[in-house]
Amino acid sequence: MHADLSRRKFIQTGIGLFFVLNAPESPYIITVNGRIPVSEMGTTLIHEHFLVDFIGADKINYSRWNRQEVVTKVLPYLLEAKKHGVKTMFDCTPAFLGRDVFLLKMLAKESGLQIVTNTGYYGAADNKYLPKSAFTETAEQIAGRWIKEFKKGIENTTVKPGFIKISVNPENLSALHQKIVRAAAITHLQTGLTICSHTGIAIPAFEEINLLKKMNVHPSAFVWTHAQNEQDIKLHVKAATSGAWISLDGIGWGNIEKYADTINNLASAGMLNKILISHDAGWYKPGEKQGGSFKGYTNIFEELIPLLNKKGFTDNDIQQLLIKNPAEAFAVRVRKL
Numbered sequence: 001m002h003a004d005l006s007r008r009k010f011i012q013t014g015i016g017l018f019f020v021l022n023a024p025e026s027p028y029i030i031t032v033n034g035r036i037p038v039s040e041m042g043t044t045l046i047h048e049h050f051l052v053d054f055i056g057a058d059k060i061n062y063s064r065w066n067r068q069e070v071v072t073k074v075l076p077y078l079l080e081a082k083k084h085g086v087k088t089m090f091d092c093t094p095a096f097l098g099r100d101v102f103l104l105k106m107l108a109k110e111s112g113l114q115i116v117t118n119t120g121y122y123g124a125a126d127n128k129y130l131p132k133s134a135f136t137e138t139a140e141q142i143a144g145r146w147i148k149e150f151k152k153g154i155e156n157t158t159v160k161p162g163f164i165k166i167s168v169n170p171e172n173l174s175a176l177h178q179k180i181v182r183a184a185a186i187t188h189l190q191t192g193l194t195i196c197s198h199t200g201i202a203i204p205a206f207e208e209i210n211l212l213k214k215m216n217v218h219p220s221a222f223v224w225t226h227a228q229n230e231q232d233i234k235l236h237v238k239a240a241t242s243g244a245w246i247s248l249d250g251i252g253w254g255n256i257e258k259y260a261d262t263i264n265n266l267a268s269a270g271m272l273n274k275i276l277i278s279h280d281a282g283w284y285k286p287g288e289k290q291g292g293s294f295k296g297y298t299n300i301f302e303e304l305i306p307l308l309n310k311k312g313f314t315d316n317d318i319q320q321l322l323i324k325n326p327a328e329a330f331a332v333r334v335r336k337l
């Protein structure tokens with residue numbers, strides 16, 4: 001009897017342990033300070049910048065800015081966003097345009113915000129921000145570099161990217177930009193990182209979605225970045241219906257009424273759960289006196305949300321846009337067709 005009980009107890013404990021070891025991992029994102037469950041993301045701005053240097057891939061280097069000076073400039077704007085409830089911010093500045101993970105760590109520490117950085121290359125602006133190797137390497141070789149950042153960390157740090165940021169010209173995809181999209185697809189399939197592509201109009205957006213599909217990547221792993229540049233808003237609905245994320249992300253630059261209408265159009269088509277919003281604001285500009293002019297990260301809270309409320313959007317809808325959708329879009333996992 002006694003032995004039987006303890007045996008049963010042992011079996012029960014064993015079963016419990018089995019479930020703990022095999023429990024599905026809860027969804028997470030990767031910040032510059034490591035993984036956090038998506039439930040801790042809170043209000044999230046998915047496309048912002050802290051520093052951008054347009055000098056070009058051949059000339060950029062870390063001596064072009066003083067990190068402490070950048071922190072002094074940027075921090076008040078981060079604290080202002082925080083006052084509006086922001087907990088997490090995605091830095092969309094890619095490598096060769098001023099991505100600086102040492103700076104991002106400092107900003108995260110000083111502000112208390114959760115900051116996410118990226119891997120990938122920026123092809124737009126006619127390839128001015130591509131490293132030389134991008135022109136000659138294969139998609140597999142380029143992806144290999146990005147996957148290495150995901151596995152080993154960026155530039156000998158422990159900081160890992162939380163998404164892939166690429167960019168293409170606003171026209172039919174060139175062979176070079178197709179290669180960059182293919183590199184993003186390979187990287188996604190190996191890492192589960194979401195692909196944000198600076199795209200703008202619909203022509204390259206649908207080419208990207210189709211290319212990703214050919215490579216077995218589901219459109220839900222793709223964020224159509226700067227989708228507000230497409231004037232035919234039916235095409236937003238079409239892309240969203242395929243599963244892609246529609247990123248309306250220039251809200252720091254005005255046109256708030258138009259953003260509200262664009263969001264309304266998607267919401268009326270039942271696609272509120274496919275919209276991402278952000279400011280594309282900032283940023284410290286190396287080479288300009290004290291980093292030059294700076295756009296804050298507050299238009300969404302001070303202008304857009306009041307306008308959406310007037311149009312009948314509820315607090316739940318706003319949470320969908322700023323909390324639920326970012327969590328769903330950026331939770332790290334492979335999305336195959």
Ligand SMILES: [Zn+2]
Binds near residue numbers: 047048049092280
């Ligand atoms: Zn941007």
